[in-house]
Amino acid sequence: MTSTARYKDKDARRGPVLQRQVVAFLSALIVGSSLHYRKIVQNEWYGFPDEWFPSVSATIGDRYPERSIFMIFIAITSGPRFALVGLWYLLTAKPGRTLPKAIAISGLVRTLTCGGWTYITSTDDHDWHDILMISYLVFTIPWTAGCIALSPPNAKAIKYRKYLAGGFFGTLVPLVYFFIQHKVHRVPGAYTTYAFFEWSLILLDVGFDAVTALDFDTFEVVVRDVKGATKGANTSSVPTAVLEKVKDKATAGIFSAGFRLGDALDIAADVYHGFVFWSILTSLGVVVWYFPLWHMGISGFEVLVMTTVAPAILGIKSVRFKILKNQRLTHLLSLTGLAAYLIEDPICRLFAVGFGVWMSCLGWAATLYSDSAQPARLETRVLAWVIGLLMSSVAKFAWHTNNPIWPIMHAANGGWNGTGLILAVLAVLRFTRRAPLQGGKPVEDKSGSALLSAFGIGGLFFGLHSLLSDTSTMILWVWDGYPIRGPVSNVHAWYTIAAMTAGVVVGVSRPALARTWTAYGVGCVGAAVLTLYHQWFGYYGALTLAAYLMAISIPLISSAAKKSPATTFGLGFLIYNFLVLFHVWVVAYAFVPGGPLVREHTDWVMITMMLLIGAGVFGLVSQRAKSAHKIADRRPVNTSHRKYHLAALGILNILFLCANFLRFPTNDYKPYHAEDRVFTAGIWTIHFSLDNDMWSSEYRMRDLIKEMEIDVIGLLESDLQRIIMGNRDTTQFLAEDLGMYVDYGPGPNKHTWGAALLSKFPILNSTHHLLPSPVGELAPAIHATLDVYGTPVDVFVFHSGQEEDPEDRRLQSEYLAKLMGSSPRPSILLSYLVTDPLKGNYNTYVSDVSGMHDVDATDDDRWCEYILFKGLRRTGYARVSRSTITDTELQVAKFHVPASEEERARTWTVPKELRDRRVQEDEVPAGWRFPGLFRGEGVRGHAYHVFNEPRYYNF
Template identity: 65%
Template sequence: MGPRFKDGDAVVSFNGKWVAWTHTIFAYAAFFSALIVGVALHYHKIVQNEHYGYPDEWFPSVSATIGDRYPERSFFQVFIAITSGPRFALVFLWYVLTARPNSSLPKIVAGVGVFRTLTCGGWTYVTSTDDHDWHDIFMISYLIATLPWTLGCLALSPNNRRAVKYRKIMASLFFGTLVPLIYYFIQHKVHKVPGAYTRYAFFEWSLILFDVGFDAITVLDFEGFEIVVRDVKGISRGQLKTTADSVLEKEKGKPVGNTFGEGFFWAEILDATCDVYNGFVFWTIATGLPVLVWYFPLWHMGISGYEVAIAAVISPVFLAIPSLRYAAIKNLRGLHLLSLVSLLAYKFQDPANRLFVTAFSLATTCAAWTATFFAERGNTPRLETRIMAWGIGLIMSVVAKFACSTNNPLWPIMHAENGGWNKIGLAIAIVSVLRSYRPNFTSGGDYLPAGGKKGSSFLAGVGFAGLMFAIVSLLTDSSTMISWVWEGYPVRGPIAVPHGAVTIFAMGAGLIFGVFYPRVAGSWTAYGVGSVGAALLTYYHHWTGYYGALIFAFYIMAAAPFIITSCVRHSPASTFGLGFFLYVFLLLFHVWVVAYAFVPGGPLVRERTDWLMITTMLFIGAGVFSAATTNSSRTRKHKPVSPNSKRQRSYYIYVLAALQLLAVSIAYLRFPTNDYTPHHKEDKVVTAGIWTVHFGLDNNMWAAERRMRDVLGELELDVIGFLESDNQRIIMGNKDVTQYIAEDLGYYADFGPGPNKHTWGSALLSKFPIVNSTHHLLPSPVGELAPAIHATLDMYGEMIDVVVFHSGQEEDPEDRRLQSEYLSKLMGSSPRPLILLSYLVTKPLEGNYNTYVSEVSQMKDIDPTDWDRWCEYILFKGLKRTGYARVSRDTITDTEIQVGKFVIGEPEPENEMRIPEEMVPSGRRFPALFRGDGVRGHRYHVFDEPRYWQ
C-alpha cells in the first residue's frame, strides 16, 4: 500500500513490473494447465489426428489440447480471461512508456496491441469445432498482428541493452520457429508422415513460449513505473531515447535512416496506396489482353488476324512526336482515366468488341505510364516512387490472383457470375487516378546537368524489353515458376499453395533491394547471380529449380528500378517504344516454342525455351550495360535529395508489407486439407471422367472454372482427367484451371507436364491419394508433343493406375502411330488394374484404336458399341465396369464429358451383360439430374441415358 499524501497525489501504488509478471504467469498457466489436464484425462484422444494416433503420434498440438474437451478447455478459457486484464494494462503502459510528441508509431503499435488482444479472445472462445472459418480468421489476424507488434516493440524499446537483447532473441526464436513448424505441418498434411504432427506440436508449443516470453521482457522496462498512476522518472514525457532513435542516429544519411526517420502522415499513405493501385490496373490490362487474343486462334484453329491487337503495347513510339509527348505529359490524369475503359470491357458480350476495347485501353495505359515515368525524369524521389508503384502494383496483381486461384478479378474475361470484382475495381481505379494525378503533381526538367553521360538508348530499350518479358512471362502469377519445376507425386518440391507466398516475398524483397541499393542491383555481379537463377529454373526441377526461380524473381524485380531509371534519360519512343516492340517479338517467340505446328517457320524454334531464356537474359544484360553509364553519371553528379523526399518511399514499403502479410494469410486459408472423400465410399465405386477443357475459356470468352466446378460436382466424379489444360503462358494469362476446382471440390491435383515441356497440357484431379505420378512426353517427330500422366492412386486400399493422355493431331499420322505403340507398351507393363482417360484421335475399331485395345496393352474399351467417338475414349483393365455415360458440355468448351463407373474389390467378370438402370444399386447409378433436358445445358446425350453392366 502506498502512502497517502495531503495533496491526494497517491492513493495506491505498486511497481509496473507486476503487470508484466501477472500477464506472463496467467498466460502460461492457461496453456500449461490445459496441457496437464488434457494429458491426464484424454491423452490418447488429444494425440490422435486425422492420419495417426498413439504410438505414432505421442504429443498433442496446442489446438487439440485447448480446443474441444472438458475440462481442459475450461481451464484454458478461465486463465485466458484473467490474462486479458493484465494484457490490456501491458499495452497501455507500453504506450505510456513510448509515447512522444509528434510521433504516430507508438499509437500504431498500441492499436495493434489492442487488436491482437481482441483477436486472441476470438480464436480462444470460438474454437474450430464451433466455427472453423471464424476460428481461422481470428487466428490468422492474431499471427499477422504479431509481426508489426514485434517490430514496433523492438523499434520503440528503451535503450536498455539487456531488454533489447532478450527481445531480439525471443523475436528471432519466434519467427525462426515458423520455418520448421510449416515444414512439419506439410510433412503431416501433404506427405502424411507418421510422427510429423508430434514434431509440429513441439514447435507449436515453442511459439507459445516465445510469444509470451517476448511480452514478459516488459518486466525490465516497467520497473521504472510506479502505478499511482504517476510518472516517477519522467520517462513518459517524450524525453526517452528509444532504440529507433539510436539506430536512426547511427544510420543517418543511409537509406534506412532516411526512409523511416520522419513522421507518419495518413494523406501520404493514401497517395502511396492509390499509386500502387494504378500500377495494379496497368498489370491487369497488360496481362488481360493476351488472354482475349488467345481466344480467336483457339476457336479458329489457326491464325485469325486478331493477333495484331498485341501490337497495342507499342503505343509509346508515338511519343516521338513532340506535340504528342507534350500533350501526354500535361494530361496524365486524362490519359490514365481513359485507360480504365478496359475495366468496363466486361459489359461487352461480343468477344471481338471486348478485344477492341481492351486493346485501346492497353495502348493508352502503356503510353500513360511511359509519359508518367518520363515526366518525373527531373525529380529523383518522385520517379523512384512511380517505379515502386509500378512494381508493387505488379505484386498486388499477383496477390489478387493468388487470392482468386490464378484469375485476376478485374480481367475482361471475368464478371460477377464467375468471380469478377469489376464494378468495385473500376470505382477504386477512378478514385486512385484522381488522387494520384492531381494538377501540378508532376515535374519536368533535365535529369542530369549538361554534359552528363548517357548510355545507348537502343540498349536501354532492349533491356526494358527483356525486363517486361521476364515479368509478364514468369512473375505475373505466383504459381507459374512452381509449375516449371513440378514433376508429380510424391511431392518433392514446392506446391502452388502455400509456396506461392514465398515467390511473392522474393519479388517484394527484390524490388526493395533494387530501390535501396541500385548500384549493387545494377552491377554485373548481380546480373551473373540472376543468370544463374534463370539457368537453375530452366534446367532443374524440384527444390533446386525453385531456388533458382526465387533468385530469378528477386533479381528481375531488383533490376526494374535501375533499368527504368536509365530509360527515362532518353526519348521515350527510343526506349519504351522500342522496348515494347521487342517485347512483342519475345511474346511471339514464347508462343512459337509450343505452337510451332500452327505457324510458318515454327519448327525453327520448336521446344527452345532455353533459347528464349538466354535471349531474355541477354536483353536484360544490354540494359545493364546501358544503365552502367547512365546511372553512374547520375550518381556522381545529381544533387542529394532532402530526407523529407526520401521519406516518401517508406509509405510504399508499408503498402508492400501489407500485401506480403495478405499473401501469407491467403496461403494459410488456401492450404490444402488433404482429407478428401470419394462420393460413394460405402459402395467402393469410382466415377472417372475425361474432358478436353479448351484452357478453361468458354465459347463466349468468359473464364469457365466455376461452371466446370458445378457440372463436375453434380456428376459426382472421383477422378477426372483434363486435356488442353496448361494455361501457364502469357497468351493464357499465366493461370491454372485446376486450382479453384481442386480446392472447392476437394481433389488432389497433378498439374501434369509443365509449360517448359512445350505441350498444351494434361492434368489429373483425384479424390483418392496420388501415391505416385510420372509425366511422359510421347514420340512426336513432326507434330505437337503428346503429354501423358501415369499415376498410381490408393482407391479404397488398393493400388490402381490411371493414365491421362492427349494424342497428337490428325495431320500427323506417323506421330499418332508412334504414340499409340508407346502408350500401349506403357499400359501393358503395369501390373496393376488401370484406367485410361484419353484423347486418341481415331475411330472406334479402326486404325490405332487396335493398338490401344490389344493384347500388348491388355486394355478394353468401356463401350465398344459406342460408334460416335473420334477423340475421347475411356479404356480399362483389371476392373469391373458398371456404367458409362456421355454428358453435353453446353457452351463451356467444344468437347463433351465422358464418364465411367468402376467397382473396386470385385473381380472383373468374364462375361458381362447390359442391364436396365432399375437393376443397378442406387450407389452405382449416375445422377438423375442430367436426364431429359438436364440442367444448365448439361444432359446425357448420344444414348440419351447412361449404360450399365452386370
C-alpha cells in the same frame, strides 16, 4: 494537500508479466508431460515414439489439470497485458498523431484474440481456435511494426525489438512448412518439429513485449487526487536530438516522420493503379489467344499484342508534350481495358482491351519520365508499378489464378469487375492529382545507354510477366507427379510472395547491391536451377530468381525513366513482345512459319531473358562507373513514403496468408457412390477454359462435373501457364471446389498443351510421359495409380498428336499400347486419339498388346475422345453435350470395382459377347445409374445426346 502514488521500480515492472506468462505455459507443459505424456504427444496420425514432444495446443487445452493451471496463470497476466497496451499508448501518444491510436487498437484486439485462442482450445472448437490464433498473428504484425516505429529513442530497445520480431516472423516459415508436412504429407515426427517452433513463437512473442520495460525506465505513472502532471524522470544525460538520430539509424530512417492519412491514401492509390496496369496487361494475351484458338491457326488479331509499344510515340515532341500535360486523361482512358467486360462481342472486347493496354503503357511511361526529375517521387511510382504486380499475384491466388477484374470475368464466374473499375477511377484521380514535373523541355540523363536500358526493360518485363504474374507458375515448372516431393500451389505459394517481397525490400533499400554483377550471377544460377531441376531444389532456384527480378526492377526501371521513353519503354516493350511470341512458339511451332527452329526450347527463352537483363545491368554498372554522372545513384532525399510501401507489402502478405488459410486442403475426398463400389470416369477437352463467348469457364465446368457425379476425370488442353493463356490453372479451382486430388500433368516447361487428372480417390503414384512426336507437337500423357476402394487402379490420360501428323500418331499409339499393356492392374484410358472407331491406330490402342477394351465399340460417331478399360466391370456409358463451354463434348463411363479376388479374376476373362451385353436402366442398381437431370432437353444446354440416353451393360 495531495496524495501521490508513484510507480518507479523498474525491476518490478520488468518481470511480472513475462514471468507469469512463462510460468503459465511451462507449468502446463510440466504437469501435462508428467500426467498425460503419451496422450498429449498423440496427434491425428501418429503417437509416441514417432511424436515425442507436445504442441502448445495439446499442452494447454486437452487435459485436466494442466489446462486449468494454465488458465489460472494466464488469467493473472490479462490485467498487466491490457495495462501494457495502455501504458505504451500514454508513452507514445502525441497531439495530432493517429498512429499511436491505431497501434493501441491493434494491441487491444491482439490481446483479446490471445485470450480467445488460449481459452477456446482446438479440442473445444477447432475452427474458432484457428480463427482466433490467425487473427492474433495478423494483429501482431501492426503491433510489432508500430512498436518499432513509435519506440522512444532507445537504441538498445530498438535493437532487441528488431531481433525478436525478425525471429518471430522468421520462425513462421518453418512452422508452416512442418505443419504442412504433418497435415498434408503425414510425415512421422513432423508435428514434433512443428511443436518446437510453436513454443519458440511463444517465447519470442513474450520477449518482444518484455522489451517495453527498457522504454519504461524513463516513464512514471502518477495517481493524484488533484490536477497534476509529470513527465517522468529522464535519467539519461544524452541529449534528445542525439537519441533521435540513434533511433533513425536503428530504423533506417523509415519511421522518422509521422503517419499522414493523405500520404497513405496516395500510396494506396498508386499501388492499386499499378495493380490495374498489370491486370490490363496480363488480360491482353488471354483475349488475343481466343481467336487463333477458335480459328485453329493465325487469325490476324494477334497483331494487337503490339499495343504495348505505345511509348514509342513519345519520341515525337508534339505528342510527348500533349501526353505529359494530359496524364490524367491518358490514365483514365487506359481503364477502357477494365470496362471491356461490359462488351459482349469478343472482337469489340478485344479491341477495347488493346486500346486499354496502349493507353496504359503510354501513360505509365509518360508518368515515370515526367517524375524522374524528383528521385523520391520517381521511387514512389516505380514501387507502385512493382508492388502492383505483387498485388496482382495475390488477387489471382485468392481467385484461384483468375484475376477478378479481367475482361474474361463477370459476375457469373466470380468477377468483381464493377467494384474494381470504380476503385480504379478513384485511384487514377488520386494518382494524377499532382502536377507533372516535366513538360515540353524535359531533362534527360545522357550518361547511360538508352539502348541497354531498353534491352533490360524488355527482359525484365518478360520475366515479371511470364514467371511472377501468378504464384503457381514456377511451382508447376518443378511439379513431377505423385508422391508429392515438391511444393504445391495452394499450400506453398506464399514462398513466392515472400521472395518477391524480399526482392522489393532489397531493391529499394540496397539498390547498389541489386545492380551488381554478383547479384546478377545469383539470379542466373536461380534461372538455371529452375529450368533444369524439379521438386524442391528447382523451386529454390525459382525463389532466388523471383527475389532477383523484383530487386533489379527498382534500379532498372528508375534508370530507364531518366532516358528517352521512346527508346527505353517503346523499344523495351517491343523486345518484350518478341520474347512473348518466342515463348509461345516453343509450343505452337506448328502454327507459325519457322516454328520448328525453336520447338521445345524454353531454355533458349530463359537464356535470352537473362542476357537482356544482363545488358541492362551492364548499362547500370557503366553509368555508375562514370563519376561525372553519380546523380543516377543518389538516394532519394525524402524516404518517408517507404513506410507506407512497406505497410502495403505487409498488408498484401497478410491478405495472401488469409487466402492461403481459406484454400488450405481439407483432405475430405468422398466418391459419390462408395456404398456401391462404383465410380464414374470422364474425359473432356476443355479448350483452355475459355468458352465460346470468351468468358472463363471454370464455374460452368464445375457445375457439370458435379452434377454428373464424376469421380475421376481427365482434362485435355488444360495447360494455361503461359502469357497467352493468362498464367492460369483451372485444376486448382476444380480440385478444391469439388474435393478432388489433382495431377496437373507435364508442366508448362514441357512444351505441351496439357493433360490433367482429377480424382476423388487418392493418387498413389503418377508419372508423366511425352510421347514420340518427331514432326508435330508433343503429346502429353499421365499414368497414375489410384486407390479405388482399396484396389489399385491405373488411369491413363492422353492427348494424341494432330491429324496432320500421321507418323506421330502411329508412334504414339504404339508407345501408349505398350505402356498400358505393362500394367497388371485394372486400368482405364481417358483420351483424345484422333482416329475413327475400328480403323487405323484404333486397333493399336485396342489390342492384345494393350489388353484394353473399348467402352462401346458400336459407337461409330467418335473421332477424338475415347474411353478404354480392362480388369473392371463397365456398367454404363454416356455422351453429354457441351453447351457453349468448349468445342468438345463430355464423355463418361461407369465402372464397378470387384470386391473379391474371385470376382476380380473373372473380369479379366469374361467373353466379349457377355461383356458387351446391353441392358435397360431398370436392370441395374440405382447407384449404378447416371443422373436423370440431363435426360431430354437437360439443363443449361447439357443433355445426353447421340444416343439420347445413357447406355448400360451387365454380365
